[in-house]
Amino acid sequence: MMNSRQPSNINLELELLHTLVRQAPVAMTLLKGPLFTIEITNDKALELWGKQYKDVIHQPVLTVFPELEEHGFGQILQHVLSTGEPFMAHELPVKITRGGRTQTLFVNFRYEPLRTSDNEIIGVIGFETDVTEEVASRKTVGENERRSFELLAQAAVGITVYQGDDLTVLVANQSACEVWGKSQEELLGKPVLEISPELEHSPALQIVRQVLKTGVPFEGREVAIDFIRNGQPYTGYYDVVYTAWKGSQGEIKGVITVYTEVTHSVLARKKSEEKEEQLRIALEGGDLGYFDYRPQTGELIMSNRLLQMFGLPVDTKASLDIFFNVLHPEDREPANKRIQEALDPAYGGIYDNEYRVVSISDGKVRWLHSRGKTSFDEANIPARFTGVIRDITPEKLAEEAVRESEERFRSTFENAAVGIAHVDLNGTWLMVNDRLCEIAGYTREELLAKTFQEITHPHDLDADLHFVAGLLSGRLKTYSMEKRYIRKNGSFIWVNLTVSLAKKRDGSPDYFIAVIQDISEQKRTEEEVKQREEQFRTLANNIQNLAWMADSAGTILWYNQRWYDYTGTTPQQMANKSWESFHHPQYVDHVNQLKTALHQGEPFELTFPLRRHDGNYRWFLTRVYPIKGAGGEVLRWVGTSTDIDEHKSVEERLENLVAERTRQLKRSNEELQQFAHVASHDFKEPVRKIRIFSNHLSSEYGQFLPEKGKIYLDKIQDASARIYEMIDAILLYSSFEENDRLNESVNLTTVIRQIMTDLELAIQDKNAKIEFGELPTIQGSSVLFYQLFSNLINNALKFSKPNVPPVITITWEQAGKDKVQITLQDNGIGFKESYADIIFKAFSRLHAKSEFQGTGLGLSLCKRIVERHGGEIYAHGKEGVGAVFVIQLPVSRHYSPGAVFAPE
Secondary structure, three states, X not given: OOXXXXXXXXXXXXXXXXXXXXXXXXXXXXXXXXXXXXXXXXXXXXXXXXXXXXXXXXXXXXXXXXXXHHHOHHHHHHHHHHHOOOEEEEEEEEEEEEOOEEEEEEEEEEEEEEEOOOOOEEEEEEEEEEOHHHHHHHHHHHHHHXXXXXXXXXXXXXXXXXXXXXXXXXXXXXXXXXXXXXXXXXXXXXXXXXXXHHHOOOHHHHHHHHHHHHOOOXXXXXXXXXXXXXXXXXXXXXXXXXXXEEOOOXXXXXXXXEEEEOHXXXXXXXXXXXXXXHHHHHHHOOOEEEEEEEOOOOEEEEOHHHHHHOOOOOOOOOOHHHHHHHEOHHHHHHHHHHHHHHOOHHHOOEEEEEEEEEOOOOOOEXXXXXXXXXXXXXXXXXXXXXXXEEEOHHHHHHHXXXXXXXXXXXXXXXXXXXXXXXXXXXXXXXXXXXXXXXXXXXXXXXXXXXXXXXXXOHHHHHHHXXXXXXXXXXXXXXXXXXXXXXXXOOOEEEEEEEXXXXXXXXXXXXXXXXXXXXOHHHHHHHHHHHHHHHHHHHHHOOOOOEEEEEEOOOOEEEEOHHHHHHHOOOHHHHOOOOHHHHEOHHHHHHHOHHHHHHHHOOOEEEEEEEEOOOOOEEEEEEEEEEEEOOOOOEEEEEEEEEEOHHHHHHHHHXXXXXXXXXXXXXXXXXXXXXXXXHHHHHHHXXXXXXXXXXXXXXXXXXXXXXXXXXXXXXXXXXXXXXXXXXXXXXXHHOOOOOOOOOOEEEEHHHHHHXXXXXXXXXXXXXXXXXXXXXXXXXXXXXXXXXXXXXXXXXXXXXXXXXXXXXEEEEEEEEOOOOEEEEEEEOOOOOOOHHHOOHHHOOOOOOXXXXXXXXXXXXXXXXXXXXXXXXXXXXXXXXXXXXXXXXXXXXXXXXXXXXXXXXXX
């Protein structure tokens, strides 16, 4: 392969290597060819060998250093040259003659194959490092280990030295024994798991083993360790430092552990930190972005999370320009100033800034908080600027919300329609709004100079102070009372006072929050109501009707004498009875509709049977009226009950008469239906014979008939088929009965799927598509619903456009509280909108029989089915576009024995 290369290229590569070797900061030598001729070397290597450049250049290395042969270097170099595998040796002792004196040096060797650009090995590159002084120093360290251990034993912190894979205790000072709760005799010379088997799965022990394995030290604060101390389970907290104990050759011999028990301080702090736990978890859970900037090179590294905050792709090459581009224009100059200050030693290298960024991806504005630190080199020049960035947008939004909330509070406080005040624990007004000043008749300054006790009516003060004591003791959370304030002009005003207690962070009382509403008008109204109630009682006790009065919630407060006479009760007895107990059990649920009606605040009527003192029931009509205040609120309800038993008896006789007429009509309908069945059977029989014999005539003698005779015979067969269909349709149209099962739970999705199965051939023949989603489940007759939608779908298939595949779409939506609306739309020939009502009439046809077959009863039958279920059906159409049929049906049908509640 060497002959295939251009010598000039090899020489050029060697020239480049020569430059690199001469400038290398470590001893390097280039050995070329099988004799390992010293082709290139540098000053570091000549210094290590104690040789001059002219004494070694272009000489085989073993000729210059024959003493290396006894160390096997010839074989080592030959192995690297032939296999391409590198060779490394650590602290290898080598005898070298320098300055006429043979010395033993400890050297780290590394030999790498020298390859051309074609991967051909043409020599060996050697790297040598003199570590003689380090080895000597380590030996000195080894001699001092014992003295060091003796010093460790006297340390005030716990120190334990573990040796070997089983972590046998080599050293344990007195402080360590106190931590373990054991004597030195119980610790020294024993593996740790023999001393404390419970530590086998301890995380702390796993860390010690990791340090033993890797040599990487570990430092931890307040590390929790569970073990048995003095015979009892114990959880201790320790500040620990685990360090590998290394031998003179750098091998890891064990682990030195230093620990200070901080259990008492940790437990004490944990108690004080319990209230802050939630906040700390929230802070620690926040995700951070970080940056690393090298001012001298301009290199900037941004984490993926930071790029996401900036709205940049994660593969973006970071730069200061990109950073300033995403900054909000108003924040660019302040941010640049803060960065320059952070890079100035005079400012201590500290960076702390809040700013806005405009996301590149979505244009959203985010608030970020950056904190960083600049490190400077020996010349006090900024070498590295690093820091973290946190998205504080929620905090900024929260701050804005707080500001808005405070503004709203001030606005609410000052502009509220009721009086609002903050009062100290002694009763002095701290804050008052304008409305409270209006109520009390004082200026703000005059009121703030007083206490609430000074302006409270003497007759109301004791009750107020009693409630205040309840708040301060914790017995009450809040209280509300009606009281009087003495106005500045000496008059008094009635108010409704609601008070709560604001507390300090430690839970102690801080101040009272009071809401004061002027109820003078309400009090005047109540007084008027009382007068009206007295008038009503006087009047009601002298009428023949039963009468009663209830509060705003419907609780009856008073009955007139007529009630007691009718029920045979006394006021004392009624105090323990409810008026529902006098109602017929069958109508109690209906009477309970009273509670619902009371919420509406409007007059209403109610009819029900009421038990008399002799146990008999009589029908009453109760009328209920509200008495309202000036603001429209209901203050009282008054009701009168009128005996309508005679009127009810007349109604019942009329109802019985109507029921009898209904039974007669039903019998008549049944007879008509029976006649329809018989008539249809009688009509079908001759038609059936016409069809049979015309078929025989066609099959046996059709070939002998002239062409016009065949046409006549076809017309006879078509006419007989239409008559047969007409008889079936008329029979179905007239067969609905009042006792049809309309209380089934019918899943319309299942019905449509069944129709599609039955019409499979017709759908395939037309290449039709029926689109529908999940349809509702409603109450009715599954048979009739099948007939309804089967007729509509057949109708859409029949009236489709030639050579256009029919598309039938069925959708639904809620129509009011308890109705559904189902829409069936097609892309057929349609119809004029003026025919929308005509198509539902029996025997109505918009097209000639020669165009479309049918009886003219299909849509009429659909209308009867929908109306039979308490619904309605209507249609829209447009010629050449299609038809839309809209069906509204109740979700369920309700049957009740008769209305007992009839609002006016």
